[in-house]
Amino acid sequence: MIHLEKRPQPSQFWSLFTPVIAVVVTMIAGGLLFAALGKNPLEAIRTIFYDPLFGEFSFYYRPQLLVKGGPLILIAIGLSLGFRAGIWNIGAEGQYILGAICGAAVGLAFYPSESVFIFPLMILAGLLGGMLWSMIPALLKVKFGTNEILVSLMLVYVAEQLLASMSLGLLRNPEGHGFPGSRNFQDYPSGHNAEILAGTGLHWGVAMAFIAVIFAYILLNKHILGFNIRLTGEAPRAARFGGVNPTRLTILCMGISGALAGLAGLFEVSGPSGQISIDFNVGYGFTAIIVAFLGRLHPIGILLAGLLMALTYIGGEIAQANLGLPAAAIQVFQGMLLFFLLALDLLSNFRIRFAAKGAA
Amino acid sequence: MDLSAISPTLLIASLMVAATPLLLAAIGELVVEKAGVLNLGVEGMMIVGAICGFAVSVETGSPYLGILAAMAGGAILSMLFAFLTQFALANQVASGLALTLFGLGLSALMGQGYVGVKPPAMGTLNIPVLSDLPFVGPILFGHDLVLYIGLGLTAAVWATLKYTRVGLILRAVGENHEAAHALGYHVVRVRILAILFGGACAGLGGAYISLIRVPQWTEGMTAGIGWIALALVVFASWKPWRVLLGAYLFGGINVLQLNLQAAGIAIPVEYLAMSPYLITILVLVILSADKSAAPASLGRPFHASH
Numbered sequence: 001m002i003h004l005e006k007r008p009q010p011s012q013f014w015s016l017f018t019p020v021i022a023v024v025v026t027m028i029a030g031g032l033l034f035a036a037l038g039k040n041p042l043e044a045i046r047t048i049f050y051d052p053l054f055g056e057f058s059f060y061y062r063p064q065l066l067v068k069g070g071p072l073i074l075i076a077i078g079l080s081l082g083f084r085a086g087i088w089n090i091g092a093e094g095q096y097i098l099g100a101i102c103g104a105a106v107g108l109a110f111y112p113s114e115s116v117f118i119f120p121l122m123i124l125a126g127l128l129g130g131m132l133w134s135m136i137p138a139l140l141k142v143k144f145g146t147n148e149i150l151v152s153l154m155l156v157y158v159a160e161q162l163l164a165s166m167s168l169g170l171l172r173n174p175e176g177h178g179f180p181g182s183r184n185f186q187d188y189p190s191g192h193n194a195e196i197l198a199g200t201g202l203h204w205g206v207a208m209a210f211i212a213v214i215f216a217y218i219l220l221n222k223h224i225l226g227f228n229i230r231l232t233g234e235a236p237r238a239a240r241f242g243g244v245n246p247t248r249l250t251i252l253c254m255g256i257s258g259a260l261a262g263l264a265g266l267f268e269v270s271g272p273s274g275q276i277s278i279d280f281n282v283g284y285g286f287t288a289i290i291v292a293f294l295g296r297l298h299p300i301g302i303l304l305a306g307l308l309m310a311l312t313y314i315g316g317e318i319a320q321a322n323l324g325l326p327a328a329a330i331q332v333f334q335g336m337l338l339f340f341l342l343a344l345d346l347l348s349n350f351r352i353r354f355a356a357k358g359a360a
Numbered sequence: 361m362d363l364s365a366i367s368p369t370l371l372i373a374s375l376m377v378a379a380t381p382l383l384l385a386a387i388g389e390l391v392v393e394k395a396g397v398l399n400l401g402v403e404g405m406m407i408v409g410a411i412c413g414f415a416v417s418v419e420t421g422s423p424y425l426g427i428l429a430a431m432a433g434g435a436i437l438s439m440l441f442a443f444l445t446q447f448a449l450a451n452q453v454a455s456g457l458a459l460t461l462f463g464l465g466l467s468a469l470m471g472q473g474y475v476g477v478k479p480p481a482m483g484t485l486n487i488p489v490l491s492d493l494p495f496v497g498p499i500l501f502g503h504d505l506v507l508y509i510g511l512g513l514t515a516a517v518w519a520t521l522k523y524t525r526v527g528l529i530l531r532a533v534g535e536n537h538e539a540a541h542a543l544g545y546h547v548v549r550v551r552i553l554a555i556l557f558g559g560a561c562a563g564l565g566g567a568y569i570s571l572i573r574v575p576q577w578t579e580g581m582t583a584g585i586g587w588i589a590l591a592l593v594v595f596a597s598w599k600p601w602r603v604l605l606g607a608y609l610f611g612g613i614n615v616l617q618l619n620l621q622a623a624g625i626a627i628p629v630e631y632l633a634m635s636p637y638l639i640t641i642l643v644l645v646i647l648s649a650d651k652s653a654a655p656a657s658l659g660r661p662f663h664a665s666h
Contacts, residue, residue, distance in 0.1 A: 004449075004663065006663065088453055090457065136641075140641070140644075140645055144645050144648050145648050146641075146644050146645050146648040147591075147594065147644065147648065149400065149453070150587060150590060150591045150594070150640075150641075150644060151641050151644060153584070153587050154584070154587065154588075154591070154637040154638075154640050154641050155637070155641070156584075157583070157584045157634065157637045158634045158637050158638060161630040161631070161633050161634040162630065162634070164630050165628055165630035165631065168630075169628065286461060289457055289461070290458075290461065293454060326468075326469055326472055327468075328465050328466075328468035328469040328472070328579075329465075329469055330465075331461075331464065331465030331468060331469075332462065332465035332466050332469055333465075334461070334465070335458060335461045335462025335463075335464075335465050335466070336462065338454075338457075338458040338461065338462070339440065339444065339458050339462060342444050342448065342450035342451070342454055342455055342458060343443070343444055343448045343450065344448075345448065345450055346447075346448040346449060346450070349449070350449070
């Protein structure tokens with residue numbers, strides 16, 4: 001009979017290797033799924049994971065890796081701080097939208113100014129927009145004990161409606177012949193989030209994501225706040241005795257994750273996406289949750305997980321164009337990855353013993 | 361704007377229709393939470409139920425087979441959650457989110473060929489004499505079978521929890537799983553059954569949207585109803601009749617905002633459409649002061665070796 005024995009401490013070895021195994025198992029399960037859809041599984045897997053990196057057109061796809069990975073990493077870094085402390089901000093998608101709306105609104109208000117202050121101002125507005133949106137569930141949680149999971153999620157649906165209203169009304173391009181959507185920032189140099197090095201995909205948002213990774217690494221390992229976050233997650237009672245103020249911690253974690261999600265939204269709207277439109281948001285806020293877990297809530301892990309998830313997006317698009325693989329198949333693939341990861345986590349927290357029944 | 365176009369009879373009748381998917385999903389989740397498990401995957405199970413029910417109805421031509429398929433679909437998806445949280449002892453919050461993310465993708469994949477297709481209609485149960493009564497007739501006796509199942513289920517869950525041995529065991533497992541285990545009850549088995557029941561209910565709720573309320577298939581058509589159902593359980597302080605009351609309240613808000621949209625009120629459509637979510641938040645705030653009603657073991661994993 002299989003018997004589980006709780007490890008006194010999560011196994012370091014398995015903590016590092018379960019994500020790798022989860023990816024391999026997901027590839028196998030994904031292959032079966034693709035086969036069930038009538039595609040050659042090996043070809044599909046190769047198209048998704050190999051072609052964007054080393055295939056014929058990889059010079060085009062490699063920069064995309066940073067473009068897609070940047071926002072995922074940025075959002076996931078913020079979420080991971082809260083998740084570590086048991087604060088569940090699930091509404092990053094809404095904070096991402098609000099960051100985009102606020103940042104874009106500030107930029108568009110000054111159109112067609114050529115001041116160099118516009119873009120920094122937009123960054124600030126995006127950061128604040130995301131942060132203020134995350135303060136709603138945070139303050140309701142600390143004031144009234146309201147569940148932050150449900151409130152932050154409800155606010156995603158509110159934000160989506162707000163986005164639709166903005167692209168149809170207030171922020172609509174006055175020269176857009178009545179079509180929904182704002183002016184395009186690609187035609188507005190002082191508000192444009194251009195590539196830092198042309199052709200690399202490296203824009204300011206990606207640079208910000210790397211900074212966030214370093215910042216989070218130092219915070220978690222060298223700073224008392226990082227220690228308090230980890231302590232609250234692992235031993236909430238001890239944390240309280242240790243003088244950790246849960247109210248402050250909640251507001252801080254939610255605020256940071258909201259601000260980073262807002263930044264991601266601003267960099268996206270002023271860069272790769274270019275404009276506020278009804279379907280501007282593409283689910284980065286939700287995929288970032290997978291990235292955070294896949295990266296083991298660790299900054300370096302999140303960096304790698306974000307790039308991997310970006311790869312599935314890009315590979316998925318190639319597979320869609322070349323093999324006719326439905327877009328939703330990639331979403332299923334990403335969901336499966338989270339499943340396998342959670343299931344395999346068993347290995348890092350428990351020893352599996354094969355013992356005769358009753359021997360224990 | 362012409363408010364006289366809104367008929368109170370139709371309003372109440374359509375309120376009951378709007379409330380039913382919420383009621384079904386929430387009553388299922390109530391049982392799950394009473395067993396001490398927090399399954400955040402309601403939205404995922406609903407949308408999978410919606411497409412399973414839709415696809416099977418279209419393929420077989422029978423809405424009743426579709427309804428059964430939706431329940432099966434929701435329950436099968438919930439088995440993944442049961443496996444993760446009860447055997448692999450994974451975090452319940454993360455597992456529930458995984459279920460929703462996976463369910464949204466899976467349903468989109470399954471629904472590829474069904475966009476724009478019309479499902480076979482499920483007739484209303486027209487009870488002679490009663491349905492023809494003025495005012496009361498269309499409100500109380502002119503609905504489809506599933507709506508009455510929802511009401512019946514609420515009563516059944518209430519009675520089971522309150523008066524039966526099964527209900528007692530379920531509550532014991534949810535309140536104090538260590539004690540329930542010491543008394544010889546199979547905590548994990550009870551929880552798995554509760555999770556399956558919740559999955560079937562959510563699936564049924566989803567199918568109600570795609571087969572009866574809307575009736576068509578579009579990606580992501582549950583649009584947060586699963587999450588509102590989760591909020592509803594908190595709103596109801598884990599009491600079945602208050603789930604019913606809450607569902608009708610939310611159904612009412614939803615129908616009212618749709619009617620106001622149709623009547624051409626001066627508020628932009630987007631602001632009306634966000635009202636159900638805003639009101640959900642408001643209600644959560646008002647009611648979250650009282651946490652005493654929550655099952656004591658809610659969200660805590662159980663492992664017999666402790």
